[in-house]
Amino acid sequence: MSIQQPKINVSRRNLLKFGAGAIGTSVVTAGLGSNLVAPEKSVAQQPPAKPKEEEITPDKALQELLDGNDRFVKSKRKNPHQSYSRLAEVAKGQKPFASILSCADSRVPSEIVFDQGLGDLFVCRVAGNIATPEEIGSLEFGSLILGTKVILVMGHERCGAVDATIKGAQVPGKIGTLIEAIKPALEKSKDRPGNQLENVCKANILLQIEKLKSSPVLSQLIETGKLKIVGGYYDLDTGRVSLVS
Secondary structure (H helix, E strand, O other), X not given: OOOOOOOOOXXXXXXXXXXXXXXXXXXXXXXXXXXXXXXXOOOOOOOOOOOHHHOOOHHHHHHHHHHHHHHHXXXXXXXXXOOHHXXXXXXXXXXXXXXXXXXXXXXXXXXXXXXXXXXXXXXXXXXXXXXXXXXXXXXXXXXXXXXXXXXXXXXXXXXXXXXXXXXXXXXXXOHHHHHHHHHHHHHHOOOOOOOHHHHHHHHHHHHHHHHHHOOHHHHHHHHOOOOEEEEEEEOOOOOOEEEEO
C-alpha cells in the first residue's frame, strides 16, 4: 500500500503558526507576518518612477544580475545603492530582489561581481556552494518572507572544495561534510568529456539546485511563478558569470 505525502500548503496562516511556535512571537510581531504571502516590494523591485504593473519578475530579476555582471566585466560598474542614504534606508528593513547561494571563496563576492549594493542581494555563502538544511532554510526565508524573485546557485572555476572531492582528500574536522555533499556530483559527471574539475563544478551546481527544488516552500513559489532557481558558473580569470543548465 502506497502512502501519499500530503502537500504542504505554504499559507500565511500556517506560517504564522510556525512563526509563533518556532521563531517566537517577538519575530512575528516585528513584521514577518505581514510579508508572508505578499512581501513588500524593494526599491529595486518597485522604483518610484515605474508604474506598479512593471514590478520585477523572476526573469527581470535574473536579467538585473546578468546586466550587473556585464558591467563588472566591462569595468563599467555603477556601484548602486552604496550611499549613506541607502544605508539609512535599508536599516529600517531589507527587501532584496535576488538570493545567491555561492561558494565562500574570497574571490567571488556577490555584490561586487553583480554590481549591486546594500539591501539588493540576500547572500548565503558556504564552501562548495552546497545546499545544507541551514542554507535551504535561509533561502526559503529570503524568497518567502523577504520576496526575492530569483535564487542563483553560483559555483566557480577551480573550486577548492570540488577539487578536494575529486582527489578523495583526507581532511580533518568537519571539512569532510563538504566533500560528502559534493560527491554525488562527481558520480553524475564521470563520463563527460573535457576538464574534469569544471565538469564536476557545474554538476555540483545542478545537484544543489535539485536539493533546493525539493523544498516544498520553494517549489510552491516556483509553481506559482513567484520564483526562479538557476545556476551560474563564475570564471575567476574573466569575472564572467555564465548560466548553467
